Amino acid sequence: MQFHLVEDYKKIHFSQGLLSLWSGKILLDFGLNVFGLFLPVILYQVYGNTDLLITWFISHSLGYFLLAPLGGQLMNKIGIRKSMYIGVLFRIPYFIAFYHFASNPILFAAISSLSLIIIRSTFWLPFQTDSAKFSSKKNRGKQFSVLFSISSLLSIIAPVLAGFLMSKWGFSLLTVVAMIISLASMIPFLFLPKTKETVAWTYGETFKYFFHPFNRRMVGAYMADGAVGIVNGVFWPLFLFFIMNGEYNAMGMITGGILLAGLVIRLIVGNFLDKFEKMKLVRIGTILNSSAWLVKTIVVSALHVFLASIYHTIAIIVLRTSLDTLVYEKAADRGHYIDEYTLIKEMAIHLGKIFILVLIAGMLFFFPLQVTFVIAAVFTLFVNLLK
Numbered sequence: 001m002q003f004h005l006v007e008d009y010k011k012i013h014f015s016q017g018l019l020s021l022w023s024g025k026i027l028l029d030f031g032l033n034v035f036g037l038f039l040p041v042i043l044y045q046v047y048g049n050t051d052l053l054i055t056w057f058i059s060h061s062l063g064y065f066l067l068a069p070l071g072g073q074l075m076n077k078i079g080i081r082k083s084m085y086i087g088v089l090f091r092i093p094y095f096i097a098f099y100h101f102a103s104n105p106i107l108f109a110a111i112s113s114l115s116l117i118i119i120r121s122t123f124w125l126p127f128q129t130d131s132a133k134f135s136s137k138k139n140r141g142k143q144f145s146v147l148f149s150i151s152s153l154l155s156i157i158a159p160v161l162a163g164f165l166m167s168k169w170g171f172s173l174l175t176v177v178a179m180i181i182s183l184a185s186m187i188p189f190l191f192l193p194k195t196k197e198t199v200a201w202t203y204g205e206t207f208k209y210f211f212h213p214f215n216r217r218m219v220g221a222y223m224a225d226g227a228v229g230i231v232n233g234v235f236w237p238l239f240l241f242f243i244m245n246g247e248y249n250a251m252g253m254i255t256g257g258i259l260l261a262g263l264v265i266r267l268i269v270g271n272f273l274d275k276f277e278k279m280k281l282v283r284i285g286t287i288l289n290s291s292a293w294l295v296k297t298i299v300v301s302a303l304h305v306f307l308a309s310i311y312h313t314i315a316i317i318v319l320r321t322s323l324d325t326l327v328y329e330k331a332a333d334r335g336h337y338i339d340e341y342t343l344i345k346e347m348a349i350h351l352g353k354i355f356i357l358v359l360i361a362g363m364l365f366f367f368p369l370q371v372t373f374v375i376a377a378v379f380t381l382f383v384n385l386l387k
Helices: 005-010 016-036 039-047 050-078 080-089 091-099 105-134 140-168 171-183 203-210 213-243 248-273 278-296 302-333 335-363 371-385
Strands: none
Touching: 016 091, 016 105, 016 140, 016 171, 039 050, 039 213, 050 080, 050 105, 050 203, 050 213, 050 335, 080 091, 080 105, 080 171, 091 105, 091 171, 105 335, 140 171, 140 248, 203 213, 203 335, 213 248, 213 278, 213 302, 213 335, 213 371, 248 302, 278 302, 278 371, 335 371
């Protein structure tokens, strides 16, 4: 069997809506990647412990879990585009809160958490809905592989830039730069075609269907995905900071190098996606990811970080490119219920984050930070519940 990558990718057709939507999303990702790598580190340094850090992450995930259905009702009233605009603009108070964070950590933690709840409640449901609508069923795997790879290309630059800014000017300037980049995403979003989707469920009905036995496997799979995501986004950067002895530049450089190594692999995997069954790749990806988390428990040096992360990057590419494409396909297959499916998925992801954060808070009283990697290895396997 021969795979002609260049010829295959030339045949991909991107709709104007998908290009506008993902151009804005890629800018948002770049802004958040510049900011996000050092966020757990700053919270830890300001609070001096992991308890308050964990409390901050629990607070906005819990708020989003409870208010996401109201975000769907708001989208019904004002439309998809206006809802997304709100989600972008509320990044202003979010970043301003972190600019002033050290002066009053409790007050600005509350402001940033509330802003993030509003951002997620108004942005992610419309974004996921339009992504499923604008993408091609025939070429969805290759389309998202290209989009993820472009995002990954910028994410290579983001940690290097973040490390440089942190070393030279500190977290305040980093926050301003991230805010400017994030707000620039409004430009492509202004060119989005108008689409109409309506969430049919009331607030109470959303929770009824969320806990319905029919959705139990799907909810379990996305809870596991959210749980692993919080370990990768919070506790791995914190561990990396300790391994690098607080060197921001080194932390940024090694993260950028790891992301660079995974870029070409992502393109190849995306090409395979439309030729092989996605669930098989998801199963392979979960096993690889689980083993990668276990490997990370024995990391003790920068070289170990790099080697373990390369292996984990390959595992993440196999899983995420397959899983994310599968998610959009499942959402698109729901037809009129695309919003409702997306709503349940988003709520499940954040319920998983809450669950694992509570678990980790207890475990860290007795075990070192590496215990979070063991927990992630176990939770990764539950992503296979998705069918």
